[in-house]
Amino acid sequence: MDERYPIGRFDVPEEVDSAKLTAWLYEIEALPRLLNQMVMNLGEDALQKTYREGSWTVKQVVHHIADSHMNSYIRMKLAVTENNPTISTYEEQLWAELADYTLPVEVSLQLIASLHQRWLHFLRSLTEEQLQKKFVYPNGEAIQVKQAIGLYAWHGNHHLAHIKQAIS
Template structure:
């Protein structure tokens, strides 16, 4: 989806006052790292607190604005491979383990994975809709 986008396109917000495509990609990498670590803690600790972070403020840091998206895309690729290896070895009982969140309260790891997938699809849709709306390419 991002292949062939120009720099100015990566600097385009997906909506007025929203993040740029570049910021969304870096956010996905950071969010996925956090989700992976929360998930692993859920497998190894008894109902750990899944810490939150100020994603709005992280999105304003210089790495979100300056680093090439390829850095985060490479990170996401490696992280997904590790996550997949882990997920493929889990039992049904493992998915019933819980983590504690500030917003949702106690959730199972099964729910955590569903939210992880939804989150990534949500942001991918934002970028896809921008590309379609601006007619940058057919997707």
């Protein structure tokens, strides 16, 4: 198993049916609760553990999830309201070194809970036409909103597995 991808890599499916979409939305909905259960009672020593040599700490992973999912929410809103917008990427590793990543994990846990509540309300309101809208990465690759929902369901599970690795 590749420790960087404990649940495997995400393969963007060509077709997304309603059952798959429903399952992904459930996973996005469950993430704040599962993340809370996993990290809320960890001491600072456990929060400083890493899932592999040279990786982020548990605390950094929690803050990263907040940053990543905020970016995803905005990217999806851009896709729905604009015509194939090119999104901005960001230097995740450099963000993980900024001062806000030293805040208590509770700050990001609260943010993730609120963000996911709002994000899910938005996602569940989308029409099939809106779910097919796309955003474009700077390299020219495009992804439909409904495919990106799968990517971010995977992303949450991917980092839950990292945290589990680090604390076990």
